[in-house]
Amino acid sequence: MSDTDGKKTLGLRGGPRSGNVKQSFSHGRTKNVVVETKRKRVVVPKPSGSKPGAGGGTQGGDPSKRPAGISDAELERRMKALSLAKAREADEAVQRAADEKARDEERQRRRDEIEAKEREEREREEALKAKVEEEQREKREAEERKAATAKKAAAPAAPEAKPADPAEAQAAAERGGLKPARKPDRERTDDKRDAKTAKGGERDNRRSGKLTLNQALAGGEGGRQRSMAAMKRKQERQRQKAMGGHAEREKVVRDVQLPEAIVVSELANRMAERSADVVKALMQNGMMVTQNQVIDADTAELIIEEFGHRVVRVSESDVEQVIEATEDRADDLKPRPPVITIMGHVDHGKTSLLDAIRKTKVVAGEAGGITQHIGAYQVTADNGATLTFLDTPGHAAFTSMRSRGAQVTDIVVLVVAADDAVMPQTIEAINHAKAAKVPMIVAINKIDRPAANPDKVRTDLLQQEIIVEKLSGDVQDVEVSALTGHGLDTLLEAIALQAEILELKANPDRAAQGAVIEAQLDVGRGPVATVLVQHGTLRQGDIFVVGEQWGKVRAMENDQGARVKEAGPSVPVEVLGLNGTPEAGDVLNVVETEAQAREIAEYRHQQSKNKRAAAGAATSLEQLMQKAKDDQTVSEMPIVVKADVQGSAEAIVQAMEKIGNDEVRVRVLHSGVGAITESDIGLAEASGAPVFGFNVRANATARNTANQKGVEIRYYSVIYDLVDDVKAAASGLLSNEIRENFIGYAEIREVFKVSGVGKVAGCLVTEGVARRSAGVRLLRDNVVIHEGTLKTLKRFKDEVAEVQSGQECGMAFENYDDVRPKDVIEIFTREEVERSL
Known part of the structure; x- marks a missing residue:
């Protein structure tokens, strides 16, 4: 067998194997699936005596029997890789088993949670249904008691009547050709419901399957049932009716405080009426508004009177009436x-x-x-x-x-x-x-x-x-x-x-009142105010209003830095919990509710805003013209000031206002408390102003922005240095002073006409010196006739630079010829002198 045939045989043995796998699904369904698995080929080194064609060999085996090109080191590396792969596969198998176990536990936990929720839901629905059935039973008993009461009341009117059986009464009526009396609708409905319940009809109220919340709250006809509050109101009406008639509730007439303008919803709230009723009344009066719109006081007064209430007109400033000081009794003072x-x-x-x-x-x-x-x-x-x-x-x-x-x-x-x-x-x-x-x-x-x-x-x-x-x-x-x-x-x-x-x-048992001695913006603690309590006792948790700010006392520290819970009269404390930095000198007042504090602060802020707008607006033509004139003649040096506390910022602004004169003035674009921020740099860059920091520093973003935009930031810790630097900078805006130095006088003796030159004055220098480059004035009877420069200055026939006192010379003015004998020529020089504030 050749090597090729051997490889083909190995490939066939390592090919995929097929098999059947049975999959299980929910509700008992199963499915057979044909799968193929591929056997992973694993190279295992054979003993040193194996055949060369097997590719085996140990580290100490014969190199001639080892596959070509594989050294001892390479073989060892392959063996290590093989062992690591086996170990990794074993770890992965263990991990897969652990993950599968965790997933099974999670599925079981979720099933348990779902079953618990369903069990709670069933119990809640059963309790709800039992409650509804109990109320229906009580209602039926109340109706039965009411019917029995009515029956007893009607008994004396017909004493001869005997209670008859309903079946006999119906049979007698049929024999007499009469129809039976018609039952009330409620009784007929109850009879039908009872009959269907007895027969096990289709409208049986017994639970079938799961009971949902809607089913528990559903009525006998399967429709929507009235709420618990509605059922209680109905029972109350029935009780009052059984006791002898329903008495109408007396309308409460209220005193409604009415400012200059009010929101419709707030008006309804003050009258204790529904917003929809107020909107409806406004629409009937021809005003199509919503509950969030503002109406004027006259319209609101008509609506208040229409609803039967009394109108109490108040102004916006009345919001501060809650903090009006009351005189303390002598017995309360300590x-x-x-x-x-x-x-x-x-x-x-x-x-x-x-x-x-x-x-x-x-x-x-x-x-x-x-x-x-x-x-x-x-x-x-x-x-x-x-x-x-x-x-x-x-x-x-x-x-x-x-x-x-x-x-x-x-x-x-x-x-x-x-x-x-x-x-x-x-x-x-x-x-x-x-x-x-x-x-x-x-x-x-x-x-x-x-x-x-x-x-x-x-x-x-x-x-x-x-x-x-x-x-x-x-x-x-x-x-x-x-x-x-x-x-x-x-x-x-x-x-x-x-x-x-x-x-x-002072009376320590009243709402606290105090004065803000100092205020600052602390990076870690926020706005902090040093308050000297003057009346009452300031406690932790008190809601207060101070100037245009309000807050709640989050914490208090005494002059030693220790936390305190309360501060009585004449006790200075640092108060934390403000929504903004107040002005030093503002009065702190404790109020009852947060809404009052917010309302008072907003009113004061609006008043301050209106005052600033009125002060900055020119209201007449003369003021507009004067403002335009000032803008043209006065040079301004804009600056931005940030300080560590409010008192220092105020003192710096006042010092800046004193710097300047009719030509130059310092304008503080913005002054505030706290670190120099990016918004301060943006304001300074737009106005070309430097930024002065007093005991504060710029944050990283502000520093980078200032470097990019070329805004100068200067830091100071002593106010004298800041004032001196601003004075020096403002002095640079002053125009240099022009000083005149008189250097000589000359008297005109004769006037000559020279062709090409015009009139030339023959003069005698009586005092000082006459210079060609100097300025001259022509005086006639000690009155200035002309001021200008010399066109020519000659001594005899030569053009000279200057002529000394006692000598004669010829002078001609630039663009001026009206010179006469006995006129006096004044010669002077000009020099610029720098000024300072």
Whole structure:
């Protein structure tokens, strides 16, 4: 047999084998399928003594008996591959068996779940059906009782009548040629239903097969049955009818508050009427509206009167009536800690003094060593009294912040440095305290310095109408040193004495009211407001409205950063849970419902929006013309400002408004709280404005956008540097100042006519020097007749650049010939000088 015949024989043996497989389906169906399986050829190495034609051979076998071209390494590699394939097939078989087992378990679990659901559904349907049958039975019993009651009521009218058998009565009626009396429809229906039930008719209510929810709720005729509420209402009507007639329910007349405009659905809600009825009434009055449309107050008043209610006209501002303050009774008032505001000039040691009182290092965390936010702290004195301190900035840019500090304070501590005396911001602080009518205590600080002169401070205060006790006045003055701690106890005693005189009290058992000392947008916590509670107690979970924002107290932190559940009068806390950043100085009021808070905030936002629109719109032709004129003459420097807190942003905007003059002004396109975002960069790029960040930074997206669009971002931590840079940039917009320097005068002695040149003035330079390149003016009787330039300047017959005083020369004006003897020529030069704000 040849090799070819041997291969053919091997191929036939390894060919497909056929067989029958029986497949099983659901519902007992089976099917026989003919399948073919192919046997996989597996090469198994044979012993070393096998035939060469078998292709076998071991690693140590005779190479001459091994297939041609196969080395020991190749043979070993094939053997390893074969063993790995067998192992993989075994693993796959085990995995397939595990997967099949998991699938069987999953199918069994699903079957169990389906059976459980079906069992629950059947039980629920049976319970529902039993309930319906019980109600029907109760209804029949009620009807039977009603019929029995009516029968007893009719019994005295015909006492001679005897109850007769219905069959006998019917037979007698037939003998007398009369038809039997017709039964009521309900009784005939019940009789038919009972007959069919007895006969096992086609309308039998017994369950056949599965009972569905629709079948359980279906009526006796197979139609839709009335709801449970309808059946209860029907039973109530039957009960009232059995008790002697149905009494009509009396209509409730309501007082309906009606604003200038109202939505139809809201009008129906306030009248406690159905929206469909209100829409129908409007359509009958010729208004085709839907329940979501707005109608005016006059139309709504007609509808309210048509429904029989009373109209109470209110305005939009009445939404704030829910937060109107009510006077507290004297019995409800309890003592509260005093609120002390520390004021004074910059770098006079206000924060250092508070540090010494608090025994902390607040000043170390301030940029540049200055206070740029309002800090609120609580301090417990040695005698156990609690004091609330407000630390306000002293720089001129924070005037408004100091003003807010004076409005919420009880006592002002005016800090004046003993070596510096009264300064401009000290005077401003005095004016704020006087305007707020707040008592003042003067703390003369830095008395430990060699140049300290407390008496000079007291004398300077006399000019501001502040007379201290040492000069026989009524204002307490205390000499202190924040560095050494000298006089701090005396200062606290003076504060406690002043607080005792004031008899500060508040009602802690009412809705909270407070003032926002500072507000900021925290990345991790959202909008955060530092609130000084003035009345009532602010608790976690309270719903409040503050300015144009509203919120719910999610959490509160005291000045030490610890979480608290409530804050009473004169307690400063950081409040979390606002929907936006309020303005510093806004008043916080606690309301009852979230809807009230949202309504008040939306009303205030709309009012603010209307005010801004009215302020920005020109309402007359003169204003329009003036605006157009200003736009042409005034150069604007647009900027975008982002700060860390609201108070700093407000102070920066106010400082920017003071920069400029009639030619240049700084325009703040947008100011806000929080990080610099991509929208800020887009606004700055559209307006060609730089972006200034005060204690904030731009996020990654904003930085990339700024680099691509060429928008400049500058960061600052001290407000002085920001103001100085903006001033320098705005100064660059100023046009250079033109200055004239008079360099000489010349008097015209004679006038000559020269062909090709025109009139030439023979002049004598009386003062200074005459230059060819300089500007000239022609004066006649000290009145300027002409201003221009020289066409020619000659000395004798030669053209010269300049002529000295005392010499004669010839001058001719460019494009001007009206020169006369005794006229004076004024010679001057011009130079440009840069200006700054």
